Amino acid sequence: MKINALTLDLQADGWSSSRGFIKRTVPRPILDETVQASDATAVIIKVQYAGVCGSDRGIWNRVAFSEMVQQSLEHEQKSLRILGHEFVGAVIQAGSMVQHLYGITVGNTVSGDSHVTCGRCYQCRLGEAEVCQDQAILGISTDGIFAQYVKIPAKNLWPVDLTRVRPEVCAVYDPFGNAVHALTKVDVRGARVAIFGCGQIGLFAILLARHFGAAKVIGVDTNAANLAMAKTLGAHEVIHLQPTEKMHDYDADAVVLKQIQSLTHGKGVDVSLEMAGFNSSVNNCLAATRFGGHIILFGIKDGDFTIPGFSRMIVKGLTIHNIIGRQIFYTWQIAQRVMSDKSNGIQDSIWEIILKQGNGTIITLSDFAPDIMEQKMAEHPKLLFDMQP
Ligand SMILES: [Zn+2]
Ligand SMILES: [Zn+2]
Known part of the structure; x- marks a missing residue:
């Protein structure tokens, strides 16, 4: 049959x-x-x-x-x-x-x-x-x-x-379980959390970050409709990532980083979630997270990624978590x-x-x-x- x-x-x-x-x-x-x-x-x-x-x-x-x-x-x-x-x-x-x-x-x-x-x-x-x-x-x-x-x-x-x-x-x-896995990896109570990539799992992550007690949730995406949805689901702030002139594709986005600095009173976020899978998005996470903060990597793309200024990651005392499955x-x-x-x-x-x-x-x-x-x-x-x- x-x-x-x-x-x-x-x-x-x-x-x-x-x-x-x-x-x-x-x-x-x-x-x-x-x-x-x-x-x-x-x-x-x-x-x-x-x-x-x-x-x-x-x-x-x-x-x-x-x-x-x-x-x-x-x-x-x-x-x-x-x-x-x-x-x-x-x-x-x-x-x-x-x-x-x-x-x-x-x-x-x-x-x-x-x-x-x-x-x-x-x-x-x-x-x-x-x-x-x-x-x-x-x-x-x-x-x-x-x-x-x-x-x-x-x-x-x-x-x-x-x-x-x-x-x-x-x-x-x-996929909801992926977001649960990510949001149970670090303690987000009272934390400022940035979610880079507001596709389906990023949106689930917004719901969960609010539910688990994050003090400020910031959604970042290139898609305006996804950001509107992020806001409706409880993101306190959203940042519309626009293409800008950069030296390399993989470079962090200066405008986004500036906005995150201003939304966190110059400190950077406590926790960044990478849910887009772009090289630049990983570099955004590394740069947007405060000294001693946590980064959760989840997005997957084939090939090699470049991290400029690798030593900053160590000097900042960042903790990197990788989330696979549930x-x-x-x-x-x-x-x-x-x-x-x-x-x-x-x-x-x-x-x-x-x-x-x-x-x-x-x-x-x-x-x-x-x-x-x-x-x-x-x-x-x-x-x-x-x-x-
Ligand atoms: Zn899946
Ligand atoms: Zn086995």
């Missing part, structure tokens, strides 16, 4: 000779423990909603994850990757060990972590699975969830209660508590402001077309696919 999926085929499409996601029919996945023993701990999910991540945009434009996609496909000796990693859906079939090991049964509604970790390596055994040495990422280094039906290891699943968190919001637990499942537990407490307004803000109550932000898989997708990606920070037309 064939199903619809959004894919990239390195042989048929090529990495640099193509663009976007390519809709194809693929075989519907099956569980058969006699053929594959690991199916005993896997499930088949009927995907309801799938989120379009910043990393999916990076793949769409072929500017991120090229090595991971290519090397993993070489390793699997195939050329087609099913993309996507943020989801909510129903378990329709479960391997024989799934209930015993994970308490998950057919009929459960689930979201889940996109990092398939090994459970065996040093880091996994220490409880640091986010830096597992033998992990695959759904939709990047193993087949993902932009398909009507998918097979996923049950250990990745996070059962959800749709009476507490609506399904469209459950579909964004994974702490499984510690981050998920916090995310669930924050989302399901209606009194903090976060779930409603995600649905009403970021997802615009579904107005224009939800694309039915049968309506998928590259030009519509490009237009919507330019218009909205967060998009969902409805996978079951």
Whole structure:
């Protein structure tokens, strides 16, 4: 049986000779423990909603994850990757060990972590699975969830209660978890926090920085619509980053730094979050953060970055944190508590402001077309696919 999926085929499409996601029919996945023993701990999910991540945009434009996609496909000796990693859906079939090991049964509604970790390596055994040495990422280094039906290891699943968190919001637990991971890495109580990059995860970070007690939250972006949204979500100040004459592309933006100095009475921010993935944005963080402050790096782009005046980083006594994925499942537990407490307004803000109550932000898989997708990606920070037309 064939199903619809959004894919990239390195042989048929090529990495640099193509663009976007390519809709194809693929075989519907099956569980058969006699053929594959690991199916005993896997499930088949009927995907309801799938989120379009910043990393999916990076793949769409072929500017991120090229090595991971290519090397993993070489390793699997195939050329087609099913993309996507943020989801909510129903378990329709479960391997024989799934209930015993994970308490998950057919009929459960689930979201889940996109990092398939090994459970065996040093880091996994220490409880640091986010830096597992033998992990695959759904939709990047193993087949993902932009398909009507998918097979996923049950250990990745996070059962959800749709009476507490609506399904469209459950579909964004994974990227929301990135923001939770970032904002639980340092103490932001009473802090001045600058968020460089107000795309989807930057916007989640604004909600969380306010919720966790930051005294001043500053959003920085090149996109005026994203900044307006940042303001509505609770940013105290926003800075519109405009292109200026610079010696190098990677140089920090002097105008932005001046504004941050003035908003922090000459001190610089206590915490900077880099959520754009540009070299200049990293240098903005390094320059905008006060002596002794913290920098959280999250945005990813392929290639080398340049840091002029490297020693300043040491002289200023900056602490750099790198955020990859989520702490499984510690981050998920916090995310669930924050989302399901209606009194903090976060779930409603995600649905009403970021997802615009579904107005224009939800694309039915049968309506998928590259030009519509490009237009919507330019218009909205967060998009969902409805996978079951
Ligand atoms: Zn993601
Ligand atoms: Zn591991």
